[in-house]
Amino acid sequence: MKAGLIGTGHYVPEKVLTNFDMExxxxxxxxxxxxxxxxxxxxxxxxxMDTSDLAYEAAVSALNEAGLNGEDLDxxxxxxxxxxxxxxSVACQLQNRLGARQIPAMDVSAACAGFMYGVITAKxxxxxxxxxxxxxxxxEKLSKITNWEDRNTAVLFGDGAGAAIVSNVSEDRGIxxxxxxxxxxGIPYLHQTDEDVIYMNGREVFKFAVRKMADSxxxxxxxxxxxKDDVDYLIPHQANIRIMEAARENLEIPxxxxxxxxxxxxxxxxxxxxxxxSEDVKAGRIKEDDVVVLVGFGGGLTWGAVALKWGK
Numbered sequence: 001m002k003a004g005l006i007g008t009g010h011y012v013p014e015k016v017l018t019n020f021d022m023e024x025x026x027x028x029x030x031x032x033x034x035x036x037x038x039x040x041x042x043x044x045x046x047x048x049m050d051t052s053d054l055a056y057e058a059a060v061s062a063l064n065e066a067g068l069n070g071e072d073l074d075x076x077x078x079x080x081x082x083x084x085x086x087x088x089s090v091a092c093q094l095q096n097r098l099g100a101r102q103i104p105a106m107d108v109s110a111a112c113a114g115f116m117y118g119v120i121t122a123k124x125x126x127x128x129x130x131x132x133x134x135x136x137x138x139x140e141k142l143s144k145i146t147n148w149e150d151r152n153t154a155v156l157f158g159d160g161a162g163a164a165i166v167s168n169v170s171e172d173r174g175i176x177x178x179x180x181x182x183x184x185x186g187i188p189y190l191h192q193t194d195e196d197v198i199y200m201n202g203r204e205v206f207k208f209a210v211r212k213m214a215d216s217x218x219x220x221x222x223x224x225x226x227x228k229d230d231v232d233y234l235i236p237h238q239a240n241i242r243i244m245e246a247a248r249e250n251l252e253i254p255x256x257x258x259x260x261x262x263x264x265x266x267x268x269x270x271x272x273x274x275x276x277x278s279e280d281v282k283a284g285r286i287k288e289d290d291v292v293v294l295v296g297f298g299g300g301l302t303w304g305a306v307a308l309k310w311g312k
Contacts, residue, residue, distance in 0.1 A: 009061025162274020
């Protein structure tokens, strides 16, 4: 029994906040943001739309693509650090809203690597024969924990949600290899403060991210018994174009084979990889039997990667 992804979906809020809008909020400039991060704009959810609302829209999209409905689900995993409330979980809210049976539902907290943690957790349940269809969502409303007076972080983040259905696929497709890790000594570099806003030591996080994105990508490629030449497409966490480029160059793949949505959405944390994946699938950039590498890093410090062969 092999686990793979049989449906994807995403949702981003309508409101666009451009770099020129950011110039009116903090001491920054469009050129400074673009050259250092690759970000040109980001999406911001309205006050009446919370994390579970974003997640619901992405979930419906993924279910539709997979030809399923809420009653077909056996489990819901939601990766987020910006849940609506302390409890219940976003996953439990979705179980009710999607009309799912009384299935297990829980949130996963691994920051920007959260979607990778969710997918790899789902893989274990599928391949053990315990469940058949698992909804995995990466979703964040980072605007509610962004310090809009901090020029170093305010320009980076956006809101959005991405989803995937993890299910049984044919033996020659699906998840070929995976890696997860954490290093708690890096907590001081990236965390939520006592004031409930994001703090980041950009220099230290950059060094960690460049190293881990590159190493983790190569690790799963080699574990799958593949070489760099076998990789058809790379979807890195959309945090910073310079970090993404470092991962791409390490895999020695051409620029057109790397997903890029950071320019339009900024860093959406756990949502960034599934949003990019969903867009790329719908645009036809990922094709049947393509070898795809997904790789992310986040607060914790955490990281995760998957090598998979696309298709059912």
